[in-house]
Amino acid sequence: MTKDIYLLGSTGSIGETTLKILKKDKNNFKVKLLTTYSNVNKLYKQAIQFKVKNVVIFNKEKYLKNYKKFKLKKINVFSSIDEVFKTNNKKSYITINAISGIDGLEPTLNIIKYSHNLAIANKESIICGWNFLKKELFKNNTRFIPIDSEHFSIWSLIKKEKIQTINKIYLTASGGPFLNTKISKTKNINPKYALMHPNWKMGKKISIDSATMMNKIFEVIEAIKIFELNPKQIEILIHPKSYLHAIINFNNGLTKLLAHDTNMSVPIANAIYANYKTYNHSKNKFKYEMLNGLNFIKPDIKKYPLLELLNYKFNNTYLEIILVSLNDALVKKYLDYKISYLSLQTTMLKLLKKPYFTKYYSTKPRNINDIKIMVDRVNIYVNKHLS
Ligand code: NDP
Ligand code: MG
Secondary structure, eight states: OOEEEEEETTTSHHHHHHHHHHHTTTTTEEEEEEEESSOHHHHHHHHHHTTOOEEEEOSHHHHHHHHHHHHTTTOEEESSHHHHTTSOOOOEEEEEEOOOSGGGHHHHHHHGGGEEEEEEOOHHHHHHHHHHHHHHHHHTTOEEEEOSHHHHHHHHHTTTSOGGGEEEEEEEEOOOTTTTSOGGGSTTOOHHHHTOOSSOOOOHHHHHHHHHTHHHHHHHHHHHHHHTOOGGGEEEEEOTTOOEEEEEEETTSOEEEEEOOSOTHHHHHHHHHTTTSOOOOTTOOOOGGGGSSOOOBOOOTTTOGGGGGGGSOOSSSHHHHHHHHHHHHHHHHHHTTSSOHHHHHHHHHHHHTSHHHHTTTTOOOOSHHHHHHHHHHHHHHHHHHOO
């Protein structure tokens, strides 16, 4: 019998990679739900190609303008996850959250009760809403698998280990496109160069976050939450080849490393097959030469000033929501040529210290509505003061 898959964010980079994997195994998997924010044409093509009968267009305007086109092909179109399940409450074998940004949190919370397994790439929702996600996962007996490659690697390496046996986890970072560029030359970098990641092909926002090291800071917070680590147990190391994804040193003196190609299809496919059967990677070719000269470098805070953010304590308060939303808003401004590469980073550090925001750092949001109100507050502030 085929296993049903719900795929949130199907029109993005992770979404498309997931569909490529599923296309090769139509005997075992059937895609039953696809979603987009506004890329209606791509969603339409995907729905036809994979014969999917339920789709969500989250952007209300696009939904209203386009739903008839889907109806003509007998495809049900919705504008939220809640609507999808008003008449259908069948659980997916696995749901994959490939939405970008904090907006991925609400659909994920809403779909957990309809999912036996949940695989999340959307780091922002883990950083901002892990407490809520964890509670919902437990309540519905839904198994969780991280897809972010570093977290998938850690998850695979410590399945049978206790967290207390870990001395240190090293998260590897490529260093981004400006690893070897003089600091003085990076002040006014054009976004088109910042988008050129040396090893990975990804969506725009995460590519900019990789250049500034924000992505790795997010991943440290993500790992602390998912694996319940003490912040002292985790460190960032630059590894330009990006072939190793996690290094775990245990108290007993043993160290485990996990390596794979810089292709997200490896963690995504292994996550999809994790609780089901063994996955055979069709392009499997072990590149032993990639393990020669691994070349690890400690990141320099002068080059990556955002590393200062690791001094904050991330205890599931509004701090995480403010951090993620400020970064979302500033990256958008940078991509729109409204602020420089340097000011993307300095403004981030400066704004986070404003009493307007710091007064919330000891308070915890009670629910998703509290989170949404704070995201709006941050966006209003940024648009008012940085327009
Ligand atoms: P993309 O920008 O390529 O795709 C994002 C997807 O989310 C698209 O389907 C997009 O729809 C949808 N989306 C965007 N905004 C909203 C919204 N407000 N509401 C609902 N849906 C929305 O991102 P990536 O695929 O690169 O990344 C997805 C997530 O995975 C991110 O959180 C990222 O950090 C994480 N990740 C990505 C990796 C990668 O290699 N790309 C690696 C590890 C983690 P539309 O097409 O209409 O914009
Ligand atoms: Mg990653």
